[in-house]
Amino acid sequence: MKQQLAVAITVIALLLTACASQDPWHGFSSKEKQEWSVLGISPSDAKELRKNGLTPTLTKNWIKSGIKKPATILKWYGAGFTAKQSAKFIKQGVSVKKALAIGGG
Secondary structure (H helix, E strand, O other): OHHHHHHHHHHHHHHHHHHHOOOOOOOOOHHHHHHHHHOOOOHHHHHHHHHOOOOHHHHHHHHHOOOOOHHHHHHHHHOOOOHHHHHHHHHOOOOHHHHHHHOOO
């Protein structure tokens, strides 16, 4: 009887855990999930990028410009720079703050 109770408790715990797990791509269409995945963007980064107005298409432009880190994309994009402008400044070793002072963004 004790063994059956232990098995029942284990099964219930496993079922509750399975129900509590959520797909990391929850909230994305299958098309959008595919578009982000092709870019190598994780679900959490995709959520953050999307929350800040970036689409997979826009993000692809940043990646093509050589800027691959979502945090870097968000920093420059949030300051009003395009991928092309940002890449130019980054290659020159210019920070976002300095680029804004120069008059970009």
